Amino acid sequence: MSSQPIQTLQLGGATIPGIRPVFYLVGTVLLATAIMMVPPLLVDLYVGNGDWRSFGLAAAISAIIGGGLMASCRGALKGGLTLRQAFLLTPTSWFSVAVVSALPFYFSDYGIVSGSLADAVFEAVSGITTTGATVISGLGEAPPGMLLWRGLLQWMGGIGIIASAIAILPALGIGGMQLFRTESSDRSEKALPQIRQIATAIGGIYLGLTVLAVGVYWLAGMAPFDAVVHGLTSIATGGYSTSDASFGAWEDNGIQWFATAFMLSGAIPFVLYVRLVAGEGRALWDRQVMTLLAFVVIVAFVLGLWLAISGQYALEPAFRHAAFNVVSVVTTTGYATTDYQSWSNAAIGIFFALTFIGGCTGSTSGGIKIFRFEVMGVMLRAHFMRLIYPRGMFPRTYANRTLDDEVIGSVVAFFAVYFCCYAVLTIALMALGLDFLTSSSGATTALSNVGPGLGEIIGPAGNFGPLPDGAKWLLSFGMMLGRLELFTVLVLFLPRFWRG
Template structure:
């Protein structure tokens, strides 16, 4: 059997950190003389005591390096168990959600999905909206940073953790995972600070700037307002677009740029394809909105740019007429949401990197058919893509499509209409955050979904954030054998 104690020890330490972080929204609400501040203190106490008990009971467990199996369990444990405690403020305090809804909200935050079951965000205590933004920020790369604090205890250099999360270090821009984590944290904090300042300069309130800034860089999409960025239409949409793009590009390229070499950033095939495909989608939807909906060019371009960037970067903010999109525009939105943004960022979806390799494999196969005597190699970035990578890619694509279909059918059996079911699974599996369909149109949230559908969405969010395979691997009987 696998020794679970080292995994429990690290998760216990992270729970203690999570409890400490709950003090920030507690202080905000107590400063506003909101009783909700006491609810945060209760949540922090429960979380901190649980973490301390786990740490004390397993403190002698880390005597050697974590195995790869333990690293997988740590990854799944972080993303699946931490929301149990992150959900406590939603359950104990305002808005007093049922625990299944509270867990959904916390999973949505930590997986940076941004889907919500809360309607009336503008009336929530300030600390609660701050907590939602903090969950997004922690989920973007923050949870990984917290785990990296304890890498010396793991005695493995940390690369196992990166591998199990599907983290692409792009050739290890830095020699050790701990160094990578430290530099990534610096980039993440700098981008977040710049985004918050930019939002403040265009007129956002302090709370809105902090929550939207944290959610933007994390590509999380939790907004402190029911109308999301419609509240700051115009300059807010343009500024938000810029920072959503920055948050969905490969972070390792920022590290290389900070070290004085900007060439890998500009030459990155994935980033260039991402921007090229996004621009193509924006142009098509802008033209469609102008000629078919009669919308003037500037608002058509602005809303198309903001909303499609939000979808493709898997952020989940929205503005303008986005909720009523249909027909051609909805098809474009569905496709860019499926593709997603760049590997090595906080974005989700299939990822541009995987789609590029799939297209390269398709071209090579077609060339082999038309010219049987030639050897058509699959290449990416001038290098040959090995067969094991292609096999893994095929497995991932197949799993993604199959899970999308199976969960959509399962959700429709709960009584949700077909369109709402399809886009609910799409938004959850791709960690996009915003759905379409009759059940979403009324409030822009998933508050009208039955509990069984909420459970399916919760599972889909975890599968999407963990790249599908991590959860599947630990379900195999062979995983638990020595």
């Protein structure tokens, strides 16, 4: 199934990948990025902050490079993309966007990120990958243009990853959405217009949910600007905030409960919303979604009960803090209402484990993702059954589909590569002098695109600013690797990929 090309692209038997069609598409993305720099430019101009110049300069550079690439590669896309070109496209465009997105930070007058390449790139990568780990402390005093830019980066990144997961990765056999493809969307003659329709619908729903979140946050008492930024970073499960205390700064009118709901809404496959809007009433009654909800409800309930019984909070705050922070980490949003590490020593271990989980595939959230754990669960169950009934036959099915070798192989490979990357990244961070907890949680929070790590430095009450530059580069790479489902990036390191 993964060998099936996406309908707009044509697979050919390319030898060395012609780079021009990829450059053309990268050009369009860079141009779009330049346009996204206009709102923060206007905001800084409006409040009289000099950073409007850095946005102007960055937008000009992005537009010139993007426009130049488009002009010089015009018409190159006509023949469609080969499989190798499609493989090249995803990492190339994300890395290019990350680089130009770092420019406003780099050019800024704002001391913390200004002139530091490592900080600027880290903050941009953390934005575009919707990770939300930040090097900035004192967000309350940061220029509004920069805060808006951070929000917009995550919002772009969120829709970008949904688009990739639905339109590009399935053709590459990566990301797991191919497992959920329905027969009707396969190989059909009307596939192209249907895909355009779906893309438009998803864009509309993404925008609609964002506007809804902004409105709710505003009505619940947030200042309009804060509401906009948090709206942008909630649906994107991004986690960038306008306060060092994250949602700890807004506690009234049930705002944290609303945020919990919006984070969850960003962790659900967006095609399900399309089917819901198209009139399929039970679209959200989906195996993966139900498992995600059941999991967070159980974990949050047990944790909340314990917080209440141990007397750390009254009943409502206990369940609120538990639900918010569990949902925040499992959906890989990364907001926090409090430093949950202080709840108990075990909480550190529990939140560390939650950092691996992730939301649903086809959503804005990262991590290993629910369906992979479910496929693993199916395999585990089959193994236990075979131990007890050695002569029995136990078909491996998930959501009424038989799991073929290809699906199982890709899930197993993902787990294996994820844990390899985690181990290598952890050891590399330790080699730079970081302690075990900071290194381990830093590696996972980057690969899963969660945001905060654990420990004194990068925990929910800290930030990534104090880390050495080398660690920031490593973590930036880790965030990209995780966001692009590992294989899209790693395939490019295989000599065989380039030999054709």
